[in-house]
Ligand code: ADP
């Protein structure tokens with residue numbers, strides 16, 4: 085990165101004045117769990133409507149919630165992954181509001197005493213790293229889903245999602261640009277995927293966020309009034325919503341107006357935010373401890389036992405890759421950001437050299453996966469065969485250039501590269517006699533160039549190498565070609 089882009093801040097310029105954008109995220113992450121937070125109903129995505137609903141989820145009278153210990157463990161794990169304080173005592177409250185998709189008439193959530201307190205997340209930005217504060221993580225139940233577009237007269241309701249465990253992860257207002265929001269959400273997702281606590285699937289709604297945005301004049305200490313954009317379910321939309329909302333606020337301020345704290349919706353089609361309701365305060369929800377649930381208490385030993393199950397997380401893996409394998413911070417970031425990619429990489433380097441493995445994975449393999457829209461777990465080329473290919477270059481069986489052709493041929497059914505090479509006759513030509521013949525041909529066919537070269541136009545050397553490679557169909561050993569050419573052109 086050059087110095088200019090390194091220092092670039094995200095500011096909005098208006099009438100010669102510069103505004104800074106301040107962002108805080110409330111991320112709702114669905115706990116990866118087979119059953120719901122307070123019932124044994126399954127949580128599978130995409131099931132037929134109302135087939136995963138127990139009497140508890142449908143809030144039949146007299147039903148009592150029973151806490152799912154697995155979800156508690158998942159929240160503690162996530163808290164540990166966020167370097168956060170785990171609270172030995174937390175309380176489930178009733179948050180009272182009414183929607184058709186919330187049959188209880190209240191949501192069981194945590195308010196003053198969440199299960200996880202302050203923590204932090206490190207972002208890897210192009211300008212370097214930045215630490216973002218975490219305010220809290222609390223557990224709550226998801227609501228069902230109202231469906232307005234099936235029946236022309238009535239709203240239908242699907243309660244499959246009702247009662248599914250969510251972790252709400254609240255950041256401090258530490259984010260300053262759409263780029264930082266992108267890095268933040270990706271980092272959270274990466275940490276949770278490593279931990280196995282949330283699948284992070286945004287298309288399926290497993291990860292979505294309320295985006296709080298305010299603006300202030302550059303250099304000002306006090307935060308401006310924020311607006312909260314509800315329930316945004318893709319990083320791209322979060323970024324678009326922020327740009328739009330920040331500009332809207334700047335326009336109001338520049339016209340001498342004042343920002344009303346409110347809840348807004350992002351219209352992805354019109355690319356604008358719209359007022360939904362004025363901001364509700366906590367007292368509007370009449371929070372009180374849910375009398376059906378005891379305070380949640382556990383001791384340090386319980387937390388320490390869970391801590392032992394925590395795998396190596398992205399930041400640690402990155403440090404290890406840099407120290408042990410001598411990778412750049414940039415390469416390490418790419419390789420660790422997704423757990424499966426890091427596994428693939430570690431598999432490849434069991435048999436081949438680290439630098440080449442990193443290059444092939446982040447270069448050719450990523451391009452191929454991108455092109456075919458595949459995850460690395462679905463890679464048409466196995467780690468074993470990629471390392472075989474890398475080794476064929478290393479031992480001189482094929483040239484780096486031919487390797488790209490072989491790679492392409494391999495992608496059609498995970499073929500062993502040596503079979504492809506033999507089948508297509510792509511072995512590198514390293515026989516000096518053969519190469520000499522070939523080079524003599526190139527020389528005799530280009531006498532005029534030889535003259536020029538000999539009279540001092542040394543740049544032409546590359547031309548001869550190129551011709552020799554071309555005549556050999558890319559198979560000549562480039563190093564030998566160089567050596568022989570040097571001798572012949574003396
Ligand atoms: P609420 O439930 O009222 O939305 P929370 O405490 O759950 O309150 O979340 C508030 C969110 O708003 C946090 O992510 C916080 O970082 C963010 N936030 C607070 N003040 C500002 C501000 N002035 N500008 C932008 N974001 C803010």
Ligand code: MG
Nearest residue numbers: 110294296312
């Ligand atoms: Mg909020």
